[in-house]
Amino acid sequence: MKEMNWFTYIKAATERLVAIRGISPSEEENLVASKILELLYEDGIEALYTASGFDPIANDPYGRKNVYAFLRGQRAETLILLGHFDTVDTADYGDLESLSLDPGALALHIDELLAPGTRLEGERSNWLFGRGAGDMKSGVAVNIALMRHLAERSRSEALPFSVLLIATADEENESAGVLQAVHFLTRWREERQLHYLGVLNTDYASALYPGDPHRYIYAGTVGKLLPSFLCIGRESHVGAPFGGLDANLLAAELIRDFSMNDALSDSGKGQTTVPPVTLHSTDLKQQYDVQLPFAAYFYLNVLTLTSSPAELLQRLRERSELILEQLLRRVEDTERRWRRATGLPDEVEARKGCVLSYAELYADVVAQLGEESVHEELEQTWQKLPVRLDKRERSLQLVRRLWSLSRRRGPAVVIYYAPPYYPHVPESEGLLAEAVRAVVEAHPEQHLIQREFFPLLSDISYLQLDANMDIAALTANMPVWQDAEEEPSRPGAYSLPLSLIQQLQLPVFNWGVHGRGAHQRDEAVQMPYSFEVLPQLLAEVFQALEERLR
Template identity: 35%
Template sequence: MLDCKDDILFFTKQLVNVESIVNTNGEKEIASVLYTLISSFPYFTNNPSHVLKVETKNDPHERYNVLAFVKGTKGTSNKTVILMGHMDTVGVDDFNQLKDKACNPDEIVEEFKKETLPQALREHVDSEEWMFGRGILDMKSGLASHLYLLKYYSEHPEELEGNLVLVSECDEEDGSHGILSALDELKKWKEEHDFEYVAAINADFVSPRYEGDDNRYIYKGTTGKLLPSFFITGAETHVGSCFEGLDPNFIAAELTRQIDYNPDLCNEALGEITVPPVSLKQTDLKPSYTVQTALSAYVYYNFFIFSWSPKEVLEKLKEQAYIAFENSLHLFKERYKKFSELSGEPYREVTWTPRVMTYEEMHELLVNEHGTAYVSHMKDFKENLLLDESLDTRMYAARVVEEAWKWMIDKNPAIILFYSSLYSPRIELSGETEQERNLIEALDYAVGKIQPSYQHPIAIRNFFPYISDMSFVALSDDEKGIQAVSNNNPGWGTKHYVNYQDIRDINVPVINIGPYGIDAHKKYERMEKTFSLEVVPNLTNEVIKKLLT
């Protein structure tokens, strides 16, 4: 067993002390701190080309990744394990008046001791076993564990058969520009040093899955995340003649009722199941107040997947949207008839019918109807829209669909389905390949070796339940699945682009062995020391040794 607790605690505090909120200059600062620290290790002083600080590509923000590697001298193997973890954190606004202490674990816990707290939280605040602070759980203690192992093997390369690569990436909490840029360096090193990447080990946080859950989880593979989005058009009318039009917000509300928390949209795989989709935004696109109903509405939903492809998700949601449209029209007619009976005004037959199409289907229709005039207009529109820096990828996509809709000849109410943000691919580690089987065997071996000396059960599950950069080192989707993403994202190639071939070129099985704690992304974010600072690095080390022998 490695005696590593004090060293990892020291690294953890160093990293937490740097406020590295995503999309701020703090990401630049922590990259510089980490690069300077690694460069100070004697191995890297003697081998300065083995550590890099590299700026991200195609990124609106200036920020950097830090990558380093140690070549083992125990044998001649080219087998290489990638250790990965992110440096950025979410913001600190939730700390309110304590924001200036959020990144100081020693100071923030003293402030918490002054507060009136629930009993369980009070016990953690008063305990020496827990540490608090922004990023301490998500995931700087995990990164510190990886940093320790890099330093250890840089001092003991004779114990390392094969090679160890550290990737410390930025921007995990937003757009994953960090890991997507780091793929280039990993590919270069693969060619220059003949690295044979056999596995990646992420160190993102793990938490109880339910109240009273005593397990400490290790995850094979990860959930995928999509952001299915819906542009909904109605029929505009004056609110005084409301039944002469169709409010798109009315359809949107029914769509959310149909999709939100719907167990039929949970994806089961390998005996595990995703949580159902839930709305992340619902709005109309009226720029200001008028007494007319909106022309269009916009909604999007979080959608987790284990085994479904992006193409299958579109097919399933197209069905759900049709049901919602049908239900909303039925309810509209029912209420219109009742109003007519109450008011004595005549009821006119409602002629609208449900109409749902994907963005790809609408785009193909418009190309067929208008040809190069439409294509040229949309190209110019998208380029000019990029000048509006207030638009994120999601709102940018909505505006593109809104503009394309203006070219539709048939403007009867419709729902247009598309993707408006980054697809974080699912990774299924099922043992189909030799690399996957070796990694699963190494993980089982490591847990079997460490478990007897640790009091809480260490449980292995198949899918990391949160979004992480694990999604960008392997790809379970085929080409058709990825095309469904690119063909149905209106911002693809302008506001948003991912070279999924870079991921295929690395395509290494990945697991997550990370720190244990509670309340990540919240004010009382905290990390349990024993598992995080002792068990995690030793588990990781046993996996490394097993894989490289």
């Protein structure tokens, strides 16, 4: 078997992939997919794969496709190598944007890329910069190298078990690629009578603190919910502000309490998520006038390790009720002081407000108008919206329409969920877990540490779902939710193949490249570990599995 020079091959493959613009979501992701298949096939080894090619993403508005390559071994047991090939935009590079896909050129501008005071681990020459260098075209290059290595081995001997590579589109947007892969894996397992050992995802991991010498492996991943808040104030002229309520003020008070509040961090197995942050906030005025903004909204990024959608919703509702109550009392006190200062009687009418979930608001409107009427009204609103409208915006418009049908008046807060939803995935036991532990224990010199939850959002969220996870609070409070089995698929709807994910129930590991600065202009991958040590360690995982299957 021809010996693989890991470093040389993976560096070259990474540079070739980085050179292709593949921002998600867009048609250009297909250019990267084609290059991946070309790399898998180079040097005439296409015929060595049992099967390979593209798997189109069903009903995708951009016509995107995943890439797969399969090597049939002596046994039905199958190891899955996973990675995504899309990236975020390059506008953050500023004046250097024209070089953002050229690692060689960026190497001459490292001082401009790095924030003042930033220190790189080790020698600068050990780092390869560029959009996608860390997140995660280098990880895909590692998988390609491993797959080519195994294909070459299959020339002289049958592999002891099967291996399936899947490279997915769209991880950075709504994970359409891995959701397509869920269908592919389910079908592939049935058609080819496979037994999946688990998934090795090679997305980047980074140091947890300055000077951290460790390289991290994760046996699960964090989840994510996107609670959203429609804040209803009350209209009034700015010259008479006490006659209404500024919806921006209400939203600001909620954001002040929620954003960067570690009391809302989720904890489990010795790990704690970062606090929530807002990803978007705005009032809903479309033009200048002197009317108080009476509607605003924002959505909140919340990472989870153990909390269910119902638990988070209840926690946010309780805090929202308290914040709304405190705000209204504060406005009353302010009005009293103002009235005294202007010589007016200080008698003030008590203000009242309410906090509702979307499901509660829906039930209230149905009780007034009937289910059929409410369905028709929301369907008309849905159909009037552009097909490619952002799902967060579509959700907002549906909630606003439902609020208008309720004939309620503010102040109020309506809490609902918007896409996407990422289930958190805990650690799983099995042969793959045993093999990974064996390799970690065999290499103390590499300072490897295994933790349970990968701290960043990842496609592996969609490969396992606890059968006891109650997501009814999610689906009932997500205006654009559509059951995966429901036909036809509505434009702009959001669905997840939950039953298929539970059927797969795959053990997942993220053991990827060592990188830094993902989604920032100083994104980079550390080459000595990522291009040489990592692929050898993963090849040893393969060997450890082989030993356990004898």
